[in-house]
Amino acid sequence: EAGGLMKGKRGLVLGVANNRSIAWGIAKAAHDHGAELAFTYQGDALKKRVEPLAAELGALVVGHCDVTDAASIDAVFAEVEKQWGKLDFLVHAIGFSDKDELTGRFVDTTEGNFSKTMLISVYSLTAVTQRAEKLMTDGGSILTLTYYGAEKVMPNYNVMGVAKAALEASVQYLAVDLGPKNIRVNAISAGPIKTLAASGIGDFRYILKWNEYNAPLRRTVTTEEVGDSGVYFLSDLSRAVTGEVHHVDSGYHVVGMKAVDAPDI
Ligand SMILES: NC(=O)c1ccc[n+]([C@@H]2O[C@H](COP(=O)([O-])OP(=O)(O)OC[C@H]3O[C@@H](n4cnc5c(N)ncnc54)[C@H](O)[C@@H]3O)[C@@H](O)[C@H]2O)c1
Numbered sequence: 001e002a003g004g005l006m007k008g009k010r011g012l013v014l015g016v017a018n019n020r021s022i023a024w025g026i027a028k029a030a031h032d033h034g035a036e037l038a039f040t041y042q043g044d045a046l047k048k049r050v051e052p053l054a055a056e057l058g059a060l061v062v063g064h065c066d067v068t069d070a071a072s073i074d075a076v077f078a079e080v081e082k083q084w085g086k087l088d089f090l091v092h093a094i095g096f097s098d099k100d101e102l103t104g105r106f107v108d109t110t111e112g113n114f115s116k117t118m119l120i121s122v123y124s125l126t127a128v129t130q131r132a133e134k135l136m137t138d139g140g141s142i143l144t145l146t147y148y149g150a151e152k153v154m155p156n157y158n159v160m161g162v163a164k165a166a167l168e169a170s171v172q173y174l175a176v177d178l179g180p181k182n183i184r185v186n187a188i189s190a191g192p193i194k195t196l197a198a199s200g201i202g203d204f205r206y207i208l209k210w211n212e213y214n215a216p217l218r219r220t221v222t223t224e225e226v227g228d229s230g231v232y233f234l235s236d237l238s239r240a241v242t243g244e245v246h247h248v249d250s251g252y253h254v255v256g257m258k259a260v261d262a263p264d265i
């Protein structure tokens with residue numbers, strides 16, 4: 001609504017594929033706190049999914065963006081500059097690896113998929129940050145999404161875990177470079193959520209169940225809950241916070257082993 005935390009703030013959201021996307025959860029929460037939003041879509045297949053969602057929030061659609069195509073990134077930021085002249089925040093919710101490498105052993109990762117996964121899931125944050133820096137003339141907030149598989153080995157996460165470790169290091173280096181311009185760079189490490197990127201992953205139901213059984217809050221998280229924590233990082237509430245990785249995972253990351261007699265709801 002009008003007087004919220006995000007009143008007067010304009011932001012670009014990369015990574016909405018459908019209404020289950022984490023980016024959509026963040027966008028809805030920011031909108032509810034008064035933000036003005038712009039969305040991109042990856043390829044024409046997603047255009048017709050993203051346009052109605054953007055309309056629902058009165059958001060702009062600033063075009064197609066495939067982070068493997070630098071020209072499409074430039075075009076999107078040129079459109080943002082044309083429409084708004086500046087940018088207050090950026091959400092980067094993009095990650096991808098060939099799914100045949102998200103099963104089995106990490107050691108068997110191919111050079112081709114390793115490079116492609118790092119380009120899409122890691123370098124893309126630096127690429128969009130280069131463009132955003134120019135438009136964040138009054139400072140800004142950049143938020144990306146990571147996962148616990150960056151910190152500890154999670155079965156089958158494989159090359160995506162190595163990518164997320166690099167993404168989290170990128171957050172620290174970008175925070176240092178852009179801090180003097182009052183541009184903050186942070187990451188939310190979200191617990192497992194059944195999104196498009198999660199579908200096609202073998203026994204994802206088992207991963208969700210495991211979290212329900214072992215996380216301190218004894219439950220998984222939702223895109224709405226990630227969105228609410230996202231508003232903290234995109235708003236002035238976190239004006240003194242940069243280079244941070246913040247877990248929104250029902251506390252899962254703190255557990256070494258669950259007591260066998262732990263009370264369960
Ligand atoms: N779902 C989870 O369990 C979970 C948990 C922690 C972190 N994450 C991360 O959250 C982010 C969003 O994923 P999600 O779960 O919302 O799934 P999602 O499939 O809804 O979003 C992934 C997005 O990445 C985009 N994308 C992929 N390749 C691209 C490219 N080459 N150019 C531009 N866009 C591209 C897709 O279009 C899609 O919109 C990802 O970085 C993912 O790694 C997901």
Ligand SMILES: Cc1c(CN(C)C(=O)CCc2cnc3c(c2)CCC(=O)N3)oc2ccccc12
Binds near residue numbers: 192198199200
């Ligand atoms: C959790 C979890 C996730 C969700 N998550 C944290 C993610 O970061 C999603 C990563 C992902 C990246 N690329 C693709 C896919 C998922 C599936 C579809 C596809 O073709 N490519 O993915 C896993 C993969 C293996 C093991 C656990 C997980």
